[in-house]
Amino acid sequence: MKKYFLAASLCSLALVLTYCCAPKNIASNTTPAKTNFKTDMAAVVMAHCSPCHIPANGGKKKAYDVYANLKSDIDDIIHRIELTPGTKGFMPFKKTEKLPDSVIDLFKKWKSDGLLED
Numbered sequence: 001m002k003k004y005f006l007a008a009s010l011c012s013l014a015l016v017l018t019y020c021c022a023p024k025n026i027a028s029n030t031t032p033a034k035t036n037f038k039t040d041m042a043a044v045v046m047a048h049c050s051p052c053h054i055p056a057n058g059g060k061k062k063a064y065d066v067y068a069n070l071k072s073d074i075d076d077i078i079h080r081i082e083l084t085p086g087t088k089g090f091m092p093f094k095k096t097e098k099l100p101d102s103v104i105d106l107f108k109k110w111k112s113d114g115l116l117e118d
């Protein structure tokens, strides 16, 4: 009787542990956040397109810290940052290296997410 009881307890313990440690439904809490202008793109532009496209920093080129401008030019922007450095039109202007892939992907993701402002 004692043995039986012990075995039963162990079994329930195993059950409880299995249940508790089973991976949670990952899909439900990892819906990736959508890229938006205020949280993501403004900082990227500030880091990579300044000073030329940031009037507050003395830039004389089109202001890309302005949502409407970044949005309306997104196709040209993606085209230019994917050009080979040295090619006419390549951005960031005069740089000898492309932006990191992660940054280029962020511009693309912003577009595919719907060019959200916030």
Ligand code: HEC
Binding pocket: 045, 048, 049, 050, 051, 052, 053, 061, 062, 064, 073, 076, 077, 080, 081, 088, 089, 090, 091, 092, 093, 094, 099
């Ligand atoms: C060192 C200065 C400099 C930096 C940094 C720079 N640009 Fe430019 N950008 C220019 C100049 C100069 C022009 C105008 C010449 C041309 O069109 O190629 C220009 C033009 C452009 C245009 C065409 C705009 C128009 O008026 O039609 C786009 C799009 C653009 N840049 C995107 C970017 C993006 C995106 C970044 C950051 C990832 C960036 N640039 C970084 C200097 C810069």
